[in-house]
Amino acid sequence: MDFFIQLFTDPVAFWNSHTLLIAQIGINSILASSMFIVLYSGQLSLAAPGFMAVGAYTAVLMDLYWHTPLALNIAAGVVFAGVVGVLVGLPVLRLRGVFLAIATIGFIEALRLGVILNLPITGEGLGLKNPSADPLGGINLVLGCLVVVLFLVWRLTKGRLGAAWAAIRQDELAALSQGIHVARYKMIAFVLSAVLAGFAGALEAHLNFFVDPGDQQYGVTRAVQILTFAVLGGSGHFLGPVVGALVVTSLPWVFEQAQAYINVVTGVFLIAVIVFRPQGIVGRGGLAIIRPWWWPRRNVRAPAPG
Amino acid sequence: MDQQILNAIFIGSIYALFAVGYTLVFGVLDILNLAHSAVFMLGAAVTYSLVVNRGQAFWFACIVGIAVSAAMGLVIEHVCLRPLRRRKAPPIAALISTIGLALIIVAAIEQGQPGSFFAWLWVDGPNSVAFPSGTIPNPTWHVGDLTLEASKVAIIPISIVLMLVLGYVIRSTQVGRGLRAVAENPRAARLMGLDVDRMISLTLVISSALGGLAGILFGVALGDISPYIGRDNVEIRGLAVIVLGGMGSIPGAVVGGYLLGLIEVGALVVLGSSARGGVAFAALFLMLVLRPQGLFGAQLRERI
């Protein structure tokens, strides 16, 4: 409860004492948006941590070896993540549902265990030290980027691309019958998601003095966490996963005593949401939960994940 | 070198036993039960706790461990799967609900410290423990260069017998035919008088019992029991095995298990220990891209 008390009575102090939390929420929100794009187009891809790793390591390595400015490092990380996204996307996009999920898990673990842990340049199992990290100052950068990302994603869902994605998610065959080039649009979604994940990874690396190749960072555990954002918040609306990220990331801070049981709570949430409200907190009607009584109600159903 | 091959066979047996349970559920229900690795861990943890914390005999503890795992199968069905079936949810939903249950099970063990809520189940928290020598029968023989520990060697006949028995049941008994009927066409099965819900419960019970047993064998033979043994060892490798062998195919799971064991040991020998982890997933990825149905699986096709 102290958490909320401080949040509402003394926001400035709250900001200062919770910089790390807010920055993490920012990063996780960008990751959530990456997840949103693939889920919105009907693809259950769990590859985000892999692309994060690509973005993070590229950015930090460039800084360590070439001392290039931050913007360039991050840009390079993003581009490289996109390239890897194309390479991974081409073979796996034929796969459906569960098979795609498994293939992406294969990718992230093969990348982490096979490549990152074995290349001397990435520091192998010990990770990389990142002396030019800026945990406190970086928060403004992260939040600024988040706003840009959210705007982009919002406009995409309104455009022709977004409509095509929604159709593909519902029924690929029917989408084809309307002239939608399903394979190409799925690829665009996949690569865009990779780019966003790479972006988040590079930003996150900038906030930490150490790039850690562990499972919690770039492994299946992280992938499940990002999936949880989307399931909890709902993947029918671009703000859904962001809300999910907000809730899940803040949870351990709000319930300090129950920190230990965070996973139990997350597990219960997952089961409860998927059984009783598969469209997530936000569903499809936008921020319905905070809708004032006089706002017109649309009779829509939201798609469940997958 | 031969010792390595022997290790490959031991670990392959465990992979195979674990994967059989995995693939059984996929075959009958078309879903991936991601709580299976948590049940693997639970079997080992319960058995260990009974022996070390409550002084029970090893054999008794094993039986209870398997029973608890089987019971967890029922929990998975009633909590994660049946409510979704009633709501006609897509298969992906079951993926997520089983992930949720796995989180809960692992967290419960992780939080098992003396004095905590879960202390009756486990007291070692996140630590890795092993059965103290003397609590389990483990004669060791030396044959030439090879060291044979009974606990490791026993895995092979146990696994093989179980897989043969299961294969026989599925192929030749009425129950097995019933399971295959539910796997192929639940509606036809209902019209023939089969109680489909009960068959599904049976599938989960068998699958989870096998998973728990695999965990016990792992804990005994490799001396490593912690809340994370499922996640670290079999959660994703299990996926690799069933993809290699063909999802839904029991012979595929068996072959895939040994195949993965051999691939990993091969990579260890040829490329050094560092490559061991990534190899499984590289194999998984390649198989999915080149031949998604695996070695023994059926062709995947969508109807228009």
Added chain:
Amino acid sequence: MSVLLRLDKVQRHFGGVHAVDGVSLEVEQGSIHGLIGPNGAGKTTLVNVVTGYVPFQSGRAWLQSDELTGLPAHRIAAFGISRTFQNIRLFKDLTALENVLIGMHTRRRDDTLAQLATLPKVRRDQRSRMDDARGLMETVGLAARDIAGRAAGTLPYGDQRRLEIARALALRPRLLILDEPAAGMNPSEKQGIRELIERLNEDGLTILLIDHDMRLVMGVCKRVAVLDFGRKIAEGTPAEVSIDAGVIKAYLGSASERVVTSAPGASAAGDTELAGEVSAARPAVEPQNAILEIEDLTVSYGPVNAVRGASLRVAAGEVVALIGANGAGKSTILNTLSGLIRPDSGTAVFDRLDLTRAKPSAIVRHGLVQVPEGREILARQTVLENLELATWGRRDGSAKRTQIEAVMKRFPILGERRALRAGTLSGGEQQMLAIARGLLARPRLLLLDEPSLGLAPQMVDEVFKAIQEIHDEGTTILLVEQNALRALEIADRAYVLETGQIRLSGTGDELLHNPAVRRAYLGG
């Protein structure tokens, strides 16, 4: 005459089955061309090949001068062919308006960059698109204002079918392919669809109409092509085709003389006359001691109100037939009896067992066994395994074996093929297997759902012979059939089901000679 769509010897087979066997076709610009044939004749497969969902194996296709052969589905759509689907493929969670808007995809320029700037122009384009979409919805007869914001999956059945047409029109196609657009509709709804099709054609749209409702197709099409077992067996004007001997044989088997048609322009007269008969219907003939009693049963199937207040009885030892057109609700009734669907209201009791509450396995154990539509045998298991599985839960070991042997003697083909996978059997053989399987469950009441569906006339004879034998041995049978003639010939009593309601009942003979029934189901 300018040809819009031309098909040349299109072939497509699956495994050993020739789904489409060298079909050639020409559709004239501005006409409505019909494609009919019994279930399984290959109509939908042909359309799937032409629209690019299923690859050509040989043969070619052109849309005017553009060759379609080998192109992927979205390219063919972009050329100007759009279609509706047999089993409605709307984007169910998207709103009705969004569905139609997506239909405009090919005509909408890519505005990704423009969207980023949220220019007023973008908003204007959006508004004009939405206006167009609403206009299209009105064109197909939907009340756009009420419906536009509702999720497509929540709309009533008839509206969903119309919406799918609106979506297809949004593409501004040169050719519109309608695959069973009126399936599951009652006669007045069908009339509405018919009028819609005619209106669209008057505006110049070329339409290829697939259906197996003869009345609809004959009434609306300029030319009709008939498929059977993948081959085109006739083509011509509706009048020509309806008296073609091959067509008659394909649809009704050898026993009948005429095929169901109506003169172009006639409405569903037969049904209004049938409706007038309702009062003359029930109680007189119904048995007192019924082992199956259905009273006022109402069942919904998703948005469709499939069965509305149906009542019927079956006494021990009878053969009762339930006839009616496709989508009348016959299968829904059987599935409710088997416990697979729960009704909204009404009762169904079988020998004191409440079927509306009992579990499907309990219902089978009690003696009510269904042989489902489409056979639903276990293709991957052998014939013998299928039969053994049918004795599920029985503990009388040796009696089981004797019965299985007996059943294989009755259907010798099963004995011969006992070790083969059931999926390799022909349609008729599978039907025998399904019936055998039903018998092994020791039914006191056997439900047969469309046993003659998709079978060659000779196999149909064999199936009905088997049904007669089973009846002679004393098993009570409730038979659902589209093939009204054969069903009425074999039945003691029969009910006529139309759009979910029982319209008529009587003895088999009475209905066979009832003029309204003859007109509606037997071609006069």
